[in-house]
Amino acid sequence: MNKKILVTGATGYKGTVLVPKLLAKGYQVVAIDTQWFGNFLPQHENLTVIKSDVRFTNDIDLENIDSIIHLASIANDPCGDLDPKLTWEVSALATMQLADKAKRHGIKQFIYASSGSVYGVKDEEQVTEDLSLEPISEYNKTKMVAERVLLSYADDMAVQIVRPATVCGLSPRMRLDVSVNMLTMQALKNGKITVFGGAQVRPNIHIDDITDLYIYMLENPEKTSGVFNAGFENISIMDIAKMVQQKIDCEIEVTPSNDPRCYRINSDKLLATGFKPNKSVATAIDEIIQAYQQGKLTDEDRYYNLKWMQREVL
Numbered sequence: 001m002n003k004k005i006l007v008t009g010a011t012g013y014k015g016t017v018l019v020p021k022l023l024a025k026g027y028q029v030v031a032i033d034t035q036w037f038g039n040f041l042p043q044h045e046n047l048t049v050i051k052s053d054v055r056f057t058n059d060i061d062l063e064n065i066d067s068i069i070h071l072a073s074i075a076n077d078p079c080g081d082l083d084p085k086l087t088w089e090v091s092a093l094a095t096m097q098l099a100d101k102a103k104r105h106g107i108k109q110f111i112y113a114s115s116g117s118v119y120g121v122k123d124e125e126q127v128t129e130d131l132s133l134e135p136i137s138e139y140n141k142t143k144m145v146a147e148r149v150l151l152s153y154a155d156d157m158a159v160q161i162v163r164p165a166t167v168c169g170l171s172p173r174m175r176l177d178v179s180v181n182m183l184t185m186q187a188l189k190n191g192k193i194t195v196f197g198g199a200q201v202r203p204n205i206h207i208d209d210i211t212d213l214y215i216y217m218l219e220n221p222e223k224t225s226g227v228f229n230a231g232f233e234n235i236s237i238m239d240i241a242k243m244v245q246q247k248i249d250c251e252i253e254v255t256p257s258n259d260p261r262c263y264r265i266n267s268d269k270l271l272a273t274g275f276k277p278n279k280s281v282a283t284a285i286d287e288i289i290q291a292y293q294q295g296k297l298t299d300e301d302r303y304y305n306l307k308w309m310q311r312e313v314l
């Protein structure tokens with residue numbers, strides 16, 4: 001019998017790329033999501049999609065589940081600030097309750113999507129996993145606390161925590177509020193990119209690499225238990241805008257920013273386990289341009305988490 005994986009947040013940006021990859025590898029998947037941004041998962045005989053809230057842990061059936069990949073959260077800083085109580089309930093409390101239930105069911109593997117932003121603003125050139133966490137927003141704080149809670153279960157199961165960089169690239173449930181995707185869409189649609197500040201350096205990871213990484217962790221729990229940064233290109237927002245400008249004829253407008261988040265991450269610990277990324281920011285930009293020009297990608301409100309949550313969810 002193939003392994004059965006519970007994926008929470010499964011109809012989100014990452015989940016919608018991850019779940020078909022799991023199915024293609026022969027896994028059975030149970031996909032739980034409130035479906036705030038819709039459901040773009042394909043139908044498949046080994047896929048069960050459940051529209052449900054992870055806060056209602058009693059409703060989650062863990063019978064025969066082998067591993068959990070926990071992606072559900074209020075997934076960026078401004079959304080986390082909309083309703084801090086909800087943010088803490090979903091990201092921290094529900095994570096604790098799910099881990100506790102997993103332990104009681106004898107589940108041996110829990111993979112968690114934390115965030116590279118848990119470090120806060122760092123001056124160090126090499127931000128490694130051992131540095132102190134100084135999260136700024138509610139979103140980052142809930143991730144930090146959820147990590148700590150999960151690590152307290154490390155004697156009961158493989159606890160595998162990823163601190164991903166900002167993700168870029170195409171997903172059937174697209175996000176256009178993440179930097180590379182947003183700047184590329186601005187250039188395509190308006191012929192103009194607006195950069196706030198521009199000097200802030202942020203790490204990036206392609207969506208194919210982060211979803212491959214979750215599968216790599218699923219299949220290599222011994223090598224990848226603990227906390228791992230995952231980001232391979234630390235690039236300033238202005239440099240991303242210039243990369244886009246090299247491919248699309250557009251102007252770049254710079255306006256002042258009050259966003260202090262500036263951080264690099266070092267992913268040597270992950271690379272030392274043998275994981276290799278295959279794609280890049282440049283690939284993501286090319287893929288977005290191609291999808292747009294082929295009419296496969298349009299600019300939709302549901303691709304912007306803050307706008308959509310304010311209008312449709314809260």
Ligand SMILES: NC(=O)c1ccc[n+]([C@@H]2O[C@H](COP(=O)([O-])OP(=O)(O)OC[C@H]3O[C@@H](n4cnc5c(N)ncnc54)[C@H](O)[C@@H]3O)[C@@H](O)[C@H]2O)c1
Nearest residue numbers: 009012013014033034036053054071072073075113166167
């Ligand atoms: N995209 C990035 O750049 C990035 C970077 C670092 C970490 N992450 C983390 O990775 C995870 C996935 O991010 P994403 O980009 O796919 O975001 P997303 O917003 O597209 O997906 C999150 C999904 O979780 C669902 N969800 C939210 N609350 C829920 C609840 N209470 N119960 C069930 N489902 C719920 C939403 O409906 C959504 O489909 C998140 O935890 C996010 O914080 C994302």
